[in-house]
Amino acid sequence: MGVYERQQREKKILEAAIQLFGEKGLHVSTMADVARKTRISKGLIYFYYKSKEDLYLALTKKGMDELKELFNKSFGKPKEKTGLEIMTTLVEGYLSFAREKAVFHDALLDFLSVLDSYQVQREKVSPLILESPYFTKLLQSHHDLAKLGIKAISMGIQDGSIRPDLHAESAFYTLWSMMIGYTKVTGSVSLEPGDIKINAESWKNGFLKLFFEILKGSNTPFKSQPVQGKLF
Incomplete structure (x- = not known):
């Protein structure tokens, strides 16, 4: 098998794994899933990736x-x-x-x-x-x-x-x-109880404000964008 062919097969296996792990997660995905998706035998999958x-x-x-x-x-x-x-x-x-x-x-x-x-x-x-x-x-x-x-x-x-x-x-x-x-x-912000006044946009502005105040100092305030929409 030539180097190019091997590289292309490795790439195909990796691309399938990226999709599967993204959809199902590491623990649920199996090498058999990768083999089915790539139409490459499971044994050959293990030739390229040992586990x-x-x-x-x-x-x-x-x-x-x-x-x-x-x-x-x-x-x-x-x-x-x-x-x-x-x-x-x-x-x-x-x-x-x-x-x-x-x-x-x-x-x-x-x-x-x-x-x-x-x-x-x-x-x-x-x-x-x-x-x-x-x-x-x-x-x-x-x-x-x-x-x-x-x-x-x-x-x-x-x-x-x-x-x-x-x-x-x-x-x-x-x-x-x-x-x-x-x-x-980030994903949990929208699930916070109603008495916590924050949403994804306002928190991002607050995060960036603190982030850049660390770098610049508080004498040069970070200008956040106006917050729109309902607070959760």
């Missing part, structure tokens, strides 16, 4: 690569944007990515949970995960996102668009945790 975990980590790596590309594009041309403008583009892009490519975003958050176990209680991590070559690749590349965010904040501190008293690394990881938390809680 469902291996396939899911391949999906995770693809999501990581796409998010890294989005972060890189946030910088634009050299010296075209200030650090604050880069961070504005970056956070808007991330929130869109989380909403529009939920299967990738969920996989990335699952990987972060695995990393916690890997650091603290490695024996609790499934051997099927540890044996995957994609797990090794993710270990080597997951910090690339943080490096890009730290670079943007450092640029902003240097060009004066971001407050000078910030520690770039600490600031990015604080904001990164805010971004992840925002995406995880």
Whole structure:
């Protein structure tokens, strides 16, 4: 089998997995489902991906690569944007990515949970995960996102668009945790009881206000858009 043919078959399997995991979730989906969807035998599926975990980590790596590309594009041309403008583009892009490519975003958050176990209680991590070559690749590349965010904040501190008293690394990881938390809680906002006066739009404006006040300081207020619609 030629290299091109193998690559095309791997791509076909991965595309089917992305759709299945997105529709049914990791735990419900099976390799037999992938085989039926691709019309490739289950045995041959295992030739390309050694386990469902291996396939899911391949999906995770693809999501990581796409998010890294989005972060890189946030910088634009050299010296075209200030650090604050880069961070504005970056956070808007991330929130869109989380909403529009939920299967990738969920996989990335699952990987972060695995990393916690890997650091603290490695024996609790499934051997099927540890044996995957994609797990090794993710270990080597997951910090690339943080490096890009730290670079943007450092640029902003240097060009004066971001407050000078910030520690770039600490600031990015604080904001990164805010971004992840925002995406995880967004869906529950509309289910809050009537005495909690918030809806998705007003909360997004409040989130962005706090986000950019951390970067700029409270002396330069963030201007939110007028909130319309019923408060839940």
